Amino acid sequence: MKDFVQDISTDRIWMRKEIDSPCVKTCVVHPTERICVGCLRTLDEIARWSKMSPEERAEITAALPDRAPRLRTRRGGRAARLKD
Secondary structure, three states: OHHHOOOHHHOHHHOOOOOOOOOOOOOOEOOOOOEEOOOOOEHHHHHHHHHOOHHHHHHHHHHHHHHHHHHOOOOOHHHHHHHO
16 A cells, blocks of 8 residues: 555645745735735736746746835824824
8 A cells, every 4th residue: 555655745746836926815905006915916917927927927026025115105094193
């Protein structure tokens, strides 16, 4: 029976070379910036992700950290109320 057991960690079928999705399962689109607050991708990028080339995915993934500051500025909330 031991001959039929495969070690999945070494099985080449399970190895993937493509870039993983940057999705963090916090799928909310910012109302003014129009990017996901979780992964920072645009709706178009999210929709096309599975059809993109590895190079295109890598380019977008590299650009995501530069988008984060766009979501840090808030107009109000608790901090604004406390200023008064």
